Each structure stands twice: as structure tokens, then as C-alpha cells.
Amino acid sequence: MSTSDTPQQAAASRLESRAHELEVVDVIRETPDSVSIVFEVPDRILSRFRYHPGQFLTLKIPGADGSGTAVARCYSMSSSPHLDDDLIVTVKRVNGGVASGWLCDNVTVGERITVLSPSGSFYPRSYANDLLLVGAGSGITPLMSIAKSTLIGGLSSVHLIYANRDADSAIFSAEIDEMVAEFPDRFAVTHWFESERGLPDAAAMADLMRDEADRELFICGPPPFMAVVEETAEQIGIPAALTHTERYISLSGDPFSDIEVSVSSGDDDASVAVTLAGTSIDLAWPRSATLLDVLLAAGHDAPFSCREGECSSCACRVVSGEVHMRKNDTLVDSDLAMGLTLACQAVPVSDEVTVTFDT
Ligand code: FES
Numbered sequence: 001m002s003t004s005d006t007p008q009q010a011a012a013s014r015l016e017s018r019a020h021e022l023e024v025v026d027v028i029r030e031t032p033d034s035v036s037i038v039f040e041v042p043d044r045i046l047s048r049f050r051y052h053p054g055q056f057l058t059l060k061i062p063g064a065d066g067s068g069t070a071v072a073r074c075y076s077m078s079s080s081p082h083l084d085d086d087l088i089v090t091v092k093r094v095n096g097g098v099a100s101g102w103l104c105d106n107v108t109v110g111e112r113i114t115v116l117s118p119s120g121s122f123y124p125r126s127y128a129n130d131l132l133l134v135g136a137g138s139g140i141t142p143l144m145s146i147a148k149s150t151l152i153g154g155l156s157s158v159h160l161i162y163a164n165r166d167a168d169s170a171i172f173s174a175e176i177d178e179m180v181a182e183f184p185d186r187f188a189v190t191h192w193f194e195s196e197r198g199l200p201d202a203a204a205m206a207d208l209m210r211d212e213a214d215r216e217l218f219i220c221g222p223p224p225f226m227a228v229v230e231e232t233a234e235q236i237g238i239p240a241a242l243t244h245t246e247r248y249i250s251l252s253g254d255p256f257s258d259i260e261v262s263v264s265s266g267d268d269d270a271s272v273a274v275t276l277a278g279t280s281i282d283l284a285w286p287r288s289a290t291l292l293d294v295l296l297a298a299g300h301d302a303p304f305s306c307r308e309g310e311c312s313s314c315a316c317r318v319v320s321g322e323v324h325m326r327k328n329d330t331l332v333d334s335d336l337a338m339g340l341t342l343a344c345q346a347v348p349v350s351d352e353v354t355v356t357f358d359t
Contacts, residue, residue, distance in 0.1 A: 127154025
């Protein structure tokens, strides 16, 4: 952004740096109901697409509902930054879901889709801990990225508990079998098929997870399944600080529109020192403004999608000082224990705050 830019130009320029058209270079049919979409990232924007295993992409899906109006949806990456040159998201058809239906039925090689830079807080901060990954259905997608990355990038062990309707609906079965063969001492998988054993209830999960209390836990799947796993984790004594959950949300706003933001300063402003993409920024922080709005109003390219406290795209870490989140529908205890906050919901409590987006 140049100092002579109008607010509209600044907003458009920020959008240009967050949103990029990527070309689909492969479409892999994983199961009758799911596809993996492989995106090539041009060298000139590689830095915009560095990611942690477990994070997601926000896709702009053109005219998915037949009205010609684009919709935005978040899809986790199944690729690993340690293994795959391309970005891969895996999408499972949701009953009545216009976006997932469009992606499963229409995407072909050569299609260009607009996507936002990777975001999300559902990823291991290091590969030091042994992991327990518990997923159901398409919840395997971020867990697959975490499993591959941990096995290749670390030395710890991974136990995957993977629930599906039946064997045919299990995404990545062949790849998972190959990983077990390649890492027999570090990777174990327990499959659960509803066709054989019914839905996994608390007693069943307790049996599966009983000896796993010393592992760091990552959970992803339908909400009722996740609730059972979270309850079991608490019962068997996995600390909340070591329990991570990923919930899929439907974005209510349009993260692809240009957003103009202005904030009013006053005598009582706090101050904030921000590290963003390796750059240090010092700003006045009006008490009633969110950190995200303060950064956007000053022309900085802070990450966001929903601006509603629902997606964690704007997650950053408070290094010193105190903030208050007006709303938080996405960060869990383990995130809060690490000092994470949502820039789109954070207002200052202390007079001086230091924050980093470079988590
Ligand atoms: S932008 Fe979605 S939680 Fe802040």
C-alpha cells in the first residue's frame, strides 16, 4: 500500500495480497463421495502459501448454488508441507451442500479457483509429543496432514482412531495402509466401521482411548462424534491444554470482498507492538476497536476470513499484556493456554500489548 492510497484502494490491495487464483492440476477421486483437489502454487506467491499441517484454505466457489453468486467455504488440507509440493484439499459431499456438491461434481484440471492464504490454529506446535488423532468421515483430512508431517518431520509416534460408515467410505485407506507399512513402529491405526459396530459411544471410545492418556490429542469429525471424544478425553485424563478440536463452519460473511475499516483514536488508547510476516509494527490501539480493525485501518495485511470469531484465520499470540475477546467460537483451552487470541475479537485490557502473528 502506498501512503497516497484511498481506503478503497488500500482494501483492494490487501485483498489482492490475501486472495490468489490457483490452478487445479489434478483431481483425485478418493471415494464415491469425496475428491482431493490439487492446486499448484506459483513460485512468486509461495511465501503466501506456507502452512502448518492441519490448517485450511478458504475457497471461493463460483455460482455453486446456480444463482451465479459465489460462496466461500473452508476446507482442510490433506497435503503435508514436508512431503507435497502442491496444496491438496480433500472435500466430502455434504447432503444438500451446494459448495461440496459443486466441487465433487464439477472441478476439473485447468480450473482456476480463488483461495485465501492458509489459516487455522489446529496444528501441532512441535513434533515432540506422541499424538492421538481421532477422526470420523472427512475429519480425516487435517489429521492426515498432521500424521504424515509428524512421521516425516519428527520422531514421535502417532495413533489414529478413524471412524467411518463402512470400509468403502473411508478416505485415504490405501495411503494409510502404506504409512503403516512404512512406519510400523511409529504409526498405528484403529478403524471403526459403523456398519459392523454401530456408532461409537462413550464406552467404546473409552475402550479405544484408555491407554492413550499421555498423548496430545487432535479431534475432527461431525459435532456429535467430537462431543463423545472430548468427553472421553476428559474422563481418561488428557489435559485440556493437550486437546485440540477442529470444527467446520459455514462462513456467514464474504471474506473475498474488499473491506474498508476505520477506527477512531482517543486520549485513552492502548499501544500494541505487532509482529506480522516478520515485520514489526507499533500502533495506537483504541479501546473499543478490535486488533484486526486497527491493523486493517493502518493498511496492514493481517489475515482473516469470517471476522466473527468463528474460523481462527486471524489467530495470533499475545506475548505480553492482556486482551479481551468479545466472542470466541473456535479457540479451545489448549489454544488459550498458549496465549492465542482472535485478532477480529480482541480489544485491549492492559495499556501495552505485544502480539505476534508469526506463531
Ligand atoms: S477472522 Fe474468523 S475468527 Fe477472526
